[in-house]
Amino acid sequence: MSGLTASTTTYLWSLQDVLGQGATASVYKARNKKSGELVAVKVFNMVSYNRPHEVQMREFEMLRKLNHSNIVRLFTVEELPSKQKVLVMEYCSGGSLLSLLEEPENAFGLPETEFLTVLQCVVQGMNHLRENGVVHRDIKPGNIMRQVGEDGKSVYKLTDFGAARELDDDEKFVSIYGTEEYLHPDMYERAVLRKPHQKSYGVSVDLWSIGVTLYHAATGSLPFTPYEGPRRNKPTMYKITTGKPMGAIAGVQRVEGGPIEWSYHLPHSCQLSQGLRVQLVPVLAGILEADQERCWGFDQFFTATTDVLQRQPVHLFSLQQAMPHSIYIQHYNTVSAFFEEVASQTGIGVQQQHLMYLGHDLPLEGNMKVVNLPRTSPSRPLILLSYAPEANTSLPFREPETPVIPSKFDVMADYSFSKVIVGVVHQYLRIVQLLHTHRELLLQGYYSYMMKMRSECGEAMHSIAMITVRLQSCLSADHRFHTLGPYTSENQGLADHSQKLQLVHKHLPIYTAGIQEFQNQLDHLQIEQAKLSETLANDKSCQKMEMLLQKIMAIHQQYRKDRLTGSMHTSLIIYTLCLIEQRQNKAMDRILFSLQSKREGQQPGIAPRDKDQMVSRMHHLKEEMEILVRELQCNNNVIESLGAVNPSAALEPSLARPSTL
Numbered sequence: 001m002s003g004l005t006a007s008t009t010t011y012l013w014s015l016q017d018v019l020g021q022g023a024t025a026s027v028y029k030a031r032n033k034k035s036g037e038l039v040a041v042k043v044f045n046m047v048s049y050n051r052p053h054e055v056q057m058r059e060f061e062m063l064r065k066l067n068h069s070n071i072v073r074l075f076t077v078e079e080l081p082s083k084q085k086v087l088v089m090e091y092c093s094g095g096s097l098l099s100l101l102e103e104p105e106n107a108f109g110l111p112e113t114e115f116l117t118v119l120q121c122v123v124q125g126m127n128h129l130r131e132n133g134v135v136h137r138d139i140k141p142g143n144i145m146r147q148v149g150e151d152g153k154s155v156y157k158l159t160d161f162g163a164a165r166e167l168d169d170d171e172k173f174v175s176i177y178g179t180e181e182y183l184h185p186d187m188y189e190r191a192v193l194r195k196p197h198q199k200s201y202g203v204s205v206d207l208w209s210i211g212v213t214l215y216h217a218a219t220g221s222l223p224f225t226p227y228e229g230p231r232r233n234k235p236t237m238y239k240i241t242t243g244k245p246m247g248a249i250a251g252v253q254r255v256e257g258g259p260i261e262w263s264y265h266l267p268h269s270c271q272l273s274q275g276l277r278v279q280l281v282p283v284l285a286g287i288l289e290a291d292q293e294r295c296w297g298f299d300q301f302f303t304a305t306t307d308v309l310q311r312q313p314v315h316l317f318s319l320q321q322a323m324p325h326s327i328y329i330q331h332y333n334t335v336s337a338f339f340e341e342v343a344s345q346t347g348i349g350v351q352q353q354h355l356m357y358l359g360h361d362l363p364l365e366g367n368m369k370v371v372n373l374p375r376t377s378p379s380r381p382l383i384l385l386s387y388a389p390e391a392n393t394s395l396p397f398r399e400p401e402t403p404v405i406p407s408k409f410d411v412m413a414d415y416s417f418s419k420v421i422v423g424v425v426h427q428y429l430r431i432v433q434l435l436h437t438h439r440e441l442l443l444q445g446y447y448s449y450m451m452k453m454r455s456e457c458g459e460a461m462h463s464i465a466m467i468t469v470r471l472q473s474c475l476s477a478d479h480r481f482h483t484l485g486p487y488t489s490e491n492q493g494l495a496d497h498s499q500k501l502q503l504v505h506k507h508l509p510i511y512t513a514g515i516q517e518f519q520n521q522l523d524h525l526q527i528e529q530a531k532l533s534e535t536l537a538n539d540k541s542c543q544k545m546e547m548l549l550q551k552i553m554a555i556h557q558q559y560r561k562d563r564l565t566g567s568m569h570t571s572l573i574i575y576t577l578c579l580i581e582q583r584q585n586k587a588m589d590r591i592l593f594s595l596q597s598k599r600e601g602q603q604p605g606i607a608p609r610d611k612d613q614m615v616s617r618m619h620h621l622k623e624e625m626e627i628l629v630r631e632l633q634c635n636n637n638v639i640e641s642l643g644a645v646n647p648s649a650a651l652e653p654s655l656a657r658p659s660t661l
Contacts, residue, residue: 004016006028006043006080007033007080008041008078008079008080008086008088009078010032010033010034010076010078010088011030011031011032011033011039011041011078011086011088012030012031012033013028013029013030013031013041014028015028017029017030019040020096020142022160024044024045025042025043025044025045026042026043026045027040027041027042027043028040028041028043029091030088038091038093039075039088039089039090039091040072040088040089040090040091040092041086041087041088041089042086042087042089043080043084043086044084044085044086045084046084058161059087059161060074060077060085060087062134062161063087063089063161065132066128066129066132066134066161068124068125068128069124069155069157070121070122070124070125070128070155070156070157070158071125071128071129071157071158071159072089072090072092072145072157072158072159073089073090074087074088074089074090075088075089075090076088089159090147090157092145092146092147092157092159093147093148094145094146094147094148094154095145095146096141096142096143096144096145096146097118097141097142097144097145097146097156097213097217098140098141098142098144100141100146101141101216101217101220104419104420104422104423104426104553104556105422105423105426106220106423107220107420107422107423107424107426107427108219108220108269108270108271108400108423108426108427109217109218109219109220109269109270109271109272110217110218110220110271111271112271112272112273112276112326114154115217115218115271115272115276116276116309117153117154117155117156118144118154118156118214118217119214119305119308119309120309121144121155121156121157122144122156122158122210122213122214123302123305123306123309125156125157125158126139126158126206126210126298127302129158129206130298130302134161135205135206136158136161136206136209137205137206138160138179138182138209139158139182139206139209139210139213140179140181140182140209140212140213141213141216141217142160142179143158143159143160144156144157144158144159144213145157145158145159180230180231180234180237181212181222181230182208182209182212182213183205183208183209184204184205184208184209184290185208185238185241185242185290186205186290186292187205188237188238188241189238189242204287204292204295204296204297207287207295207296207298207301208287208288208289208290208295210287210301211223211284211287211288212224212288214280214283214284215249215250215266215284215288218266218270218272218280219266219267219269219270220270220423223249223250223251223284223288224237224240224241224244224250224251224252225240225251225252225253226239226240226253227253227254227255227256227257227258228256233253236253239260240253240260241290242290243260244262244288244289244290245262246285246289246294247264247285248262248263248264248285249263249264249265249266249281249284249285249288250262250263251263264281264285265277265281266280266281268397268398269398269400269427271430273313273324273325273326274325274326274345275313275325275326275327275328275345276308276313276326276328278328278345279307279308279311279328280308282304283301283304283305283308286300286301286304287301307330308328310330310331311328311329311330312328312329312330312331312370313326313327313328313376314326314327314329314338314370314373314376314382315327315376315377315378315380315381315382316342316346316376316381316382316384317381317382317383317384317438317441317445318346318348318384318386318390319383319384319385319442319445319446319449320385320386320389320390320392321346321390321391321392322392322438322442323346324378324381324438324441325342325345325346325384327341327342327345329341329370330370331369331370331371332369332370332371333369333370334366334367334368334369334370335364335365335366335367335368335369335370335373336366336367337370338370338373339353339366342384346384348384348386348388348390349388351387352386352387352388353384353385353386354384354385354386354387355382355383355384355385356382356383356385356445356448356449356452357374357376357382357383358374358380359444359447359448359451360448361452362374362382378437379437379440381441383441383444383445383448385449397431397434397435399428400423400424400427400428401424402420402421402424403417403420405417411559411562411563412563414559414562415556415559415560415562415563418552418555418556418559419556421552421556422549422552422553422556425545425548425549425552426549428545429542429545429546429549432541432542432545433542436536436539436541436542439536440536443529443532443533443536446525446529447526447529450522450525450526450529453518453522454519454522457515457518457519457522460515461512461515464508464511464512464515467504467508468508471501471504471505471508474501475501475502475505478497478498478501481498482498587624587625590624
């Protein structure tokens with residue numbers, strides 16, 4: 001192993017290409033010396049060899065027996081010249097789920113399709129572990145790797161089996177592994193709070209970690225958060241997880257010593273549809289249960305998640321409510337079940353529902369299968385009309401919370417603040433795009449509805465024309481009967497029919513005029529709709545938000561660069577030095593000018609007044625020199641601190657003054 005690279009018989013890697021680092025090993029990106037194939041190598045450090053031999057060999061044996069597309073594959077085990085073991089594993093180019101969640105655009109959780117991919121991959125990977133009697137014991141986003149296929153779709157794989165061991169469903173273990181935020185409360189009590197107890201742990205500890213991981217993926221944040229965070233307030237963290245009411249899936253403490261705000265639903269800010277949230281919340285509530293007796297077992301977890309993953313979303317837009325919906329339903333269900341689910345989500349009764357698709361009525365029979373519904377998408381949904389008046393219940397968009405702007409210059413604080421702001425602006429952009437899409441759907445839906453009304457008006461006018469023709473025939477016949485003789489008691493029925501014909505003849509023009517007036521109103525509404533469509537087409541809100549996002553991201557990237565290199569801090573120091581140098585030069589110029597003036601003007605018999613002025617000027621110069629000395633001393637201290645923090649940063653006088661927000 002050289003200073004910059006390391007290698008085994010077959011593989012070579014740079015020590016700077018670190019993919020991950022832990023207490024007992026580091027993972028690097030490596031290449032096959034012959035083929036150039038990229039792999040990940042896990043190099044164990046000397047600390048790992050202090051563990052019992054069976055523990056050292058456990059990860060090798062686990063990976064050898066596991067073979068699944070959602071588990072990182074082990075290719076071989078090699079050694080360094082120092083005899084340190086090296087695991088050669090599948091390289092996942094997409095990083096980890098944690099790195100994906102740390103991207104600012106995912107600050108409020110993953111998009112729905114990506115989350116479902118995570119759920120499917122984790123469920124299938126865990127199912128393979130259970131089939132082989134393995135408990136992982138360290139499930140977290142950092143141990144779920146992402147591989148991006150040629151089609152751009154993600155495949156997630158479980159990794160890091162250093163804590164894994166074989167364990168059947170009815171077996172227990174007592175050793176402690178895992179990461180604080182994702183650790184089961186019983187293990188947290190012993191491992192983090194250092195409170196001894198006699199409890200043993202079963203396979204349910206993985207379910208708790210899966211629940212925290214899925215919540216994190218869905219919302220972008222941890223479900224249980226004490227004031228100042230889980231790492232700074234550990235007793236409250238334990239109190240939240242163990243005191244959680246049944247059915248709650250999150251708890252947050254917003255002020256020091258304040259109450260815990262429990263949540264039984266996923267937040268509106270996450271990118272999951274209401275239809276998916278309804279399916280997911282019972283799963284999270286079932287596995288985020290500290291009491292191992294009440295917590296779901298893996299069989300129940302697999303059954304519930306498989307049911308969620310097998311459901312197909314039918315995208316729906318409720319026109320009067322201006323509200324999108326995703327109806328997750330099994331493909332083998334009937335349309336009657338679909339109508340019931342629509343009623344459950346929208347509050348519109350089954351008998352009041354009327355569906356349209358691509359501008360046309362969609363007649364559906366209750367015994368039809370859902371699989372026969374047309375293919376929908378968020379931009380091309382079914383349009384739902386209600387025969388009853390409906391209130392506007394459009395999405396409750398809420399402005400995302402933003403942190404307080406840092407009050408002083410601090411590279412780390414500015415970087416963290418800019419990262420949060422990028423996530424917030426991403427959220428604003430999504431809101432603007434959704435509102436734009438909803439406006440488009442509203443205009444399309446009402447246009448389709450107006451076309452439907454216009455068609456019905458045309459059919460009504462045609463029916464009136466046909467009735468008018470028949471009416472004229474009947475009136476002619478009635479006239480002929482009347483000319484034959486007056487009506488008598490024997491043919492009184494004919495007289496009644498004649499009166500009804502006259503009444504119809506009187507009212508038909510009124511009906512015709514009413515339909516024509518309604519058509520005129522439709523023409524006016526269509527003109528208004530065309531104007532609104534033109535206004536929407538010219539709307540630049542999305543483009544403006546995208547430009548704002550680009551600017552904010554550029555600022556964030558600069559802060560990120562400054563955090564890594566310290567260049568902004570260096571530039572600030574150099575700028576301060578330049579200012580001090582200028583003040584030094586001015587002070588020296590004044591001293592030299594004063595001395596020169598004193599020498600040229602020195603004559604015998606100087607007046608007392610001149611002496612007093614000279615003494616005053618000398619005192620003033622002395623004070624300026626003392627201020628200068630203090631500034632130089634302060635500057636030296638700053639330079640020394642800069643060298644301690646970032647000794648590699650070079651001070652370049654040519655650097656410009658750092659820009660500010």
